[in-house]
Amino acid sequence: xxxxxxxxxSVNDHSRDIAGLKYVYPVISRRAGGVSxxxxxxxxxxxxxxxxxxxxxxxxxxxxxxxxxxxxxxxLDIMLQQIVHGSFMETSVPEQARRINDIAxxxxxxxxxxxxFLQAIEIVAAARQRYQLDLKTVxxxxxxxxxxxxxxxxxRRMASMRGEVWxxxxxxxxxGFEFVNQIALxxxxxxxxxxxxxxxxxxxxxxxMFATDGILPSEAETDAYTxxxxxxxxxxxxxxxxxxxxLARPSLQVEAPRLSAAPEAWMMALKAKLERLxxxxxxxx
Numbered sequence: 001x002x003x004x005x006x007x008x009x010s011v012n013d014h015s016r017d018i019a020g021l022k023y024v025y026p027v028i029s030r031r032a033g034g035v036s037x038x039x040x041x042x043x044x045x046x047x048x049x050x051x052x053x054x055x056x057x058x059x060x061x062x063x064x065x066x067x068x069x070x071x072x073x074x075x076l077d078i079m080l081q082q083i084v085h086g087s088f089m090e091t092s093v094p095e096q097a098r099r100i101n102d103i104a105x106x107x108x109x110x111x112x113x114x115x116x117f118l119q120a121i122e123i124v125a126a127a128r129q130r131y132q133l134d135l136k137t138v139x140x141x142x143x144x145x146x147x148x149x150x151x152x153x154x155x156r157r158m159a160s161m162r163g164e165v166w167x168x169x170x171x172x173x174x175x176g177f178e179f180v181n182q183i184a185l186x187x188x189x190x191x192x193x194x195x196x197x198x199x200x201x202x203x204x205x206x207x208x209m210f211a212t213d214g215i216l217p218s219e220a221e222t223d224a225y226t227x228x229x230x231x232x233x234x235x236x237x238x239x240x241x242x243x244x245x246x247l248a249r250p251s252l253q254v255e256a257p258r259l260s261a262a263p264e265a266w267m268m269a270l271k272a273k274l275e276r277l278x279x280x281x282x283x284x285x
Contacts, residue, residue, distance in 0.1 A: 042109025
């Protein structure tokens with residue numbers, strides 16, 4: 001098995017099949033600032049949420065399918081071989097981004113819906129050791145499965161691998177239906193799951209802000225969002241900070257025509273509001 005030739009990577013293209021592999025793909029991450037090796041446990045394009053800004057084509061509701069663990073291990077080995085010992089960086093990565101930043105569980109759906117999530121983490125752990133890589137291991141998650149024991153165990157294992165959880169929180173959680181994520185939520189559930197994540201592994205909040213029908217989130221909405229984070233901090237939930245970002249690539253959901261990027265000045269103002277809580281904020285616009 002080999003990877004197909006990859007044109008120079010761009011922050012605007014996060015195609016999961018860019019290397020011709022089923023589970024493993026390279027991207028340049030705006031937030032990571034280098035090459036991120038993605039692990040896609042949802043090649044069926046299924047997720048238990050349907051965020052209106054999602055760039056996954058043909059997104060459907062559902063969990064991750066069974067993972068071919070030997071194939072995942074083989075693909076990760078091939079990708080690391082090309083990046084660490086081959087010519088991948090020189091041929092496929094812009095000069096300013098030629099460093100490996102992390103191995104990230106992301107992909108085309110919620111990774112923790114995979115019943116083999118823990119085994120997949122162990123495959124990454126073995127690969128890091130085999131290639132002697134001191135890389136972060138990142139889980140990009142909506143947090144919906146954090147009540148499950150195997151997910152918490154996976155996060156604790158990640159913590160021993162310079163792990164980070166990027167916990168999706170796009171708006172202040174409230175009881176009822178959330179437009180942005182197209183899911184029914186309970187505020188108490190979100191708070192509990194965020195606390196569980198932070199207890200098990202260093203955790204960042206990941207927030208996407210944008211305008212809908214030309215209207216930005218109101219001051220009341222951003223106040224509620226910051227108040228929720230302040231409440232978690234006051235209750236002793238340790239947060240590494242906030243990864244705040246805007247729309248960089250077009251949504252592939254039906255709501256796409258209604259969405260537009262927030263002005264940089266507006267994003268900077270929200271960043272300042274979050275920093276007043278004592279949080280580290282990394283902004284990508």
